[in-house]
Amino acid sequence: MPSFRLFFPFGLFFFVCLLSCQSNKKTPDISHIKADVKIERFDQELAQLDTLSVPKQNKLWQTKYAPFYQDFMLHMLEVGDARDTLYIDYMMKRILQQEDFKNLAAAVAEKYPSLQTQEKELSLAMRYMKYYFPAYNVPRFYSFFSGFSVQVPIGEGYVGIGLDMFLGSDSKFYPSLVRDIPLYLSRRFTPENITPRVVESILRQDLYPPDENNTSSLQHMVYQGKILLAMDSILPETADSLKIGYTAKQLEWAKGYEGEVWSWFLQEDLLYNTDHLRIQKYFTEGPFTAELGENNESAPKLGTYLGWMLVRKYMERNPEVTLKALLANSNAQEILEQSKYKGK
Template sequence: MNKKGRSLQSYLFFLCVAVIFSCKQDKRPDISNIDLAIKVERFDQELYQAKNKDVKQTDLMFSKTYGSFYADYIQKMVGTPELTGTEVLNILYKDQAYEMLSKEVDSVYPNLNKVETELTETFKYIKYYYPKTKVPKFIAYLSGFAYQVVLADDYIGIGLDMFLGSNSKFYPAIAQSVPLYASKRFTPAYITPRVAEVFAREELFPEIDEDRTLLDKMIYNGKILYFLDLVLPANTPDSLKIGYTVKQLDWAKNYEGNIWGLLLQNELLFQTDMQKIQPFLSDGPFTNGIGSKKESAPKLGYFIGWQIVKKYMAENPKITLQQLMEKTDTQQFLTEAKYKPKESL
């Protein structure tokens, strides 16, 4: 083939790729006309910058500026109801560990531009599907590794000290309360997925107490993950949505049919005994008793529930997201999903 022919072939190849990519993007709704621009207030920076100022004035200023968030911060996150704001501030400002942590957070997050862009896109999608959703204000803080994402009536708090990166020097020191398998997810890439998940679970779709069978819980968590599929930025990896490593996600995909077969064989789908079903819902480094060499993924009930929901939506293309989230009969749901994954040999 001559040079001109090769050039034409290359052009056609990239044109095809562009068309395919464009088609995939076009499946997402147009959110360009939704007026929203999220700004994360940097309480963490303001708090540290006020270190050498009059503590009583600082306490009054924060109480006026941050209202309910500041009250929660003082009484629940870093202090107790018995302590006043000035007492908590004095304790923080005299703590060398707090100063070290503040400087570390500031070095990782000199600004939150990328996070704000991702959150804006995500909440535009949420507003597209649920126009009446009230988007709260966003506040960044440090809680001393106590709270990652907090949702209150009028704010979402983001604990930046819980997103410093998997290799942060601070996380091995707190391994007794936060195991390393969990802190490996404390990376900047997890901020938007975790915020969206907390908002979905606590604000939009709180779990119904009556949903007690394993299947109920699988479908509920599968719906949450499917919701994240639709509202998170398009390039968000599935591993970030469910909290798996890439290897764990590959393992779960490879053994999807085997996991499903295990649930059926042991008649676990309609089981309500938490001792029997908890291993398929619990987080951890792996699922005990499944797989070899501790390679299995945790929360397998979440993963299978996610696949069932995706299969259900593929089989029922006219069902809207709103109808999906409102559907409560999980047995009928499973029947209509026609979910029959093949076992891996």
């Protein structure tokens, strides 16, 4: 089994905070918590690699960037086991000579000459993370590019940041990738998405992975709501549109039709539905929520949005419940009942 998990969360383009519906909960005092994030620029070292230095650097990186480097070579760049020196030497020399590699390396370097902004944002997020989860060990952070294979890989003691998946919505590369990455996804590949996507991946992969026993729409709804509520706590200054991955128009639509969508869930008996093929339409990415009609103007993943609002309402009505206690409560029905959520 590989020592990492690939995570491809999808955030969305940043829009003004006036259109977000952020929680008014007072933020805690984290002045006593230290968590200084330094992103290690593996992307720069890779971009500067020349063919004559491959054997030496391959050996060095196996130690310097362990275990990230082994995962990167085997599962992200997909060139093979880093310990297979002869094969790696051959494959890396081929890659380094490709114009596509050179062009991508240049684009990453131009977009990200510095990651100080992201380091500052992540340091603040990790301080909140440590406040809510004191036992959490802040990982090492590595920036890299892999030819658009993965955005935020999570591994043993590390978080990777695939900068080629954050080049900006207007990047020249993304239109040619539409068969694998639709434009409604790639337009979210912006610098502002780095910190939210890192936090989301840590929550989903390390701190609160999904329960395989969750089969009903309500259970999925509450799970998604818990993730976004945790993001509210860890990213208190981040726009809601960025956390959930909506455009400003989609967020406005979801807010405006929240009551009607909730009524639709009740009318169609969707809350307790366990038909995966049907309920997944309310939780997956897309340009809109497919079951509401083709090419409609709805926001996507409306089950996720409703879950977020439901869990927010639960926490508002139960201020004594901590974030850890919320995540530990696996009773989605209890959370629904105590929230008294009715679509608003």
